[in-house]
Amino acid sequence: MSEQIETDQTQEHAMKAKAPSASAADSAQAAHGSTMGDAQAAHANTDAAHTTDAGAGAAVQQTSTSAAQQAPVPAVRYDHVSKVYDDAEDAEPAVDDASFSVADHDFAMFVGSSGGGKTTLLKMANGLIAPTSGAVYYFGEDVAHTDQVKLRRKIGYVIQGSMLFPNMTVEKNILYVPRLRKFSKEQQAEALERALALTGIDSKYLTKYPAALSGGQQQRVGIARALAGNPDVVLMDEPFSAVDEITRRQLQTEIIDIHRKAKLTILFVTHDIDEALRLGTKIMVINRGKMQQFGTPDELLAHPATSYVEQLLADHD
Ligand SMILES: Nc1ncnc2c1ncn2[C@@H]1O[C@H](COP(=O)(O)OP(=O)(O)OP(=O)(O)O)[C@@H](O)[C@H]1O
Numbered sequence: 001m002s003e004q005i006e007t008d009q010t011q012e013h014a015m016k017a018k019a020p021s022a023s024a025a026d027s028a029q030a031a032h033g034s035t036m037g038d039a040q041a042a043h044a045n046t047d048a049a050h051t052t053d054a055g056a057g058a059a060v061q062q063t064s065t066s067a068a069q070q071a072p073v074p075a076v077r078y079d080h081v082s083k084v085y086d087d088a089e090d091a092e093p094a095v096d097d098a099s100f101s102v103a104d105h106d107f108a109m110f111v112g113s114s115g116g117g118k119t120t121l122l123k124m125a126n127g128l129i130a131p132t133s134g135a136v137y138y139f140g141e142d143v144a145h146t147d148q149v150k151l152r153r154k155i156g157y158v159i160q161g162s163m164l165f166p167n168m169t170v171e172k173n174i175l176y177v178p179r180l181r182k183f184s185k186e187q188q189a190e191a192l193e194r195a196l197a198l199t200g201i202d203s204k205y206l207t208k209y210p211a212a213l214s215g216g217q218q219q220r221v222g223i224a225r226a227l228a229g230n231p232d233v234v235l236m237d238e239p240f241s242a243v244d245e246i247t248r249r250q251l252q253t254e255i256i257d258i259h260r261k262a263k264l265t266i267l268f269v270t271h272d273i274d275e276a277l278r279l280g281t282k283i284m285v286i287n288r289g290k291m292q293q294f295g296t297p298d299e300l301l302a303h304p305a306t307s308y309v310e311q312l313l314a315d316h317d
Pocket residue numbers: 085086087088094112113114115116117118119120121271
């Protein structure tokens with residue numbers, strides 16, 4: 001909750017200085033800033049490629065040297081990223097020299113044991129945590145040199161448990177970012193309708209307060225809220241870990257559907273290998289700060305790169 005508020009307050013602060021973006025294209029422009037030309041062109045290419053190529057194999061694209069030269073700009077690229085927390089008890093990095101790319105429209109799962117570095121990696125994608133060394137690129141732009149307030153407006157963020165404002169109705173929660181961005185009434189209505197359609201939230205809940213909703217419904221509203229600003233990328237940190245197994249299965253099915261319909265890139269943290277295999281087009285395994293493997297579920301199952309990955313997969317259903 002506090003992280004979200006912090007993010008939102010930063011957003012609010014920025015809104016005072018910055019006029020709203022009228023459309024998705026405008027928003028993208030605002031997010032991508034002055035070097036927009038190249039990045040946006042590459043982004044558009046990715047869209048075209050994705051549409052033509054849609055299907056199970058579409059998300060699989062790894063870098064050979066010649067392919068890399070023509071490859072579209074990844075949504076998020078980690079380049080030799082390390083993080084050592086100042087107040088860490090030992091000198092072991094939370095993340096140690098991680099390099100991998102999440103392509104546009106990928107559903108990338110970060111999986112591994114507790115304390116492995118998953119959340120640290122995730123929060124580097126929207127600048128909530130700065131790398132100690134290396135760099136993280138969002139559609140080709142170094143996050144460290146990007147206006148992070150604008151960046152966070154374009155990146156949805158969903159965390160475990162309820163991150164909703166308890167004193168706001170469901171509608172106000174969902175429209176929080178669009179209102180900060182001073183969407184017109186019409187744009188707000190569109191954003192709300194789209195978010196409800198994608199998440200399957202019944203409009204009868206709009207006037208209710210979060211406390212009147214079940215855990216699963218609150219998570220759905222959290223997702224709707226993250227989608228209402230029409231983001232390209234959504235970060236999700238163990239979003240379903242606080243709900244019961246049946247609700248969790250439902251939410252998993254729904255997020256797969258949302259990912260496909262909204263053409264999103266999702267970075268999703270879990271410690272559950274079954275969830276990773278079920279949802280991910282790509283899986284990044286990390287343990288004690290060290291990247292173990294990054295590949296498709298099939299690649300991991302066929303060729304586990306380390307004994308840790310092997311052990312993790314041995315535990316799956
Ligand atoms: N703000 C912080 N200050 C100091 N150390 C931190 C901080 N945040 C995380 N760490 C440490 O960095 C390491 C990685 O933490 P991180 O939260 O990224 O792991 P995680 O994989 O998300 O774990 P979990 O599954 O328990 O959420 C851990 O050893 C943790 O104690």
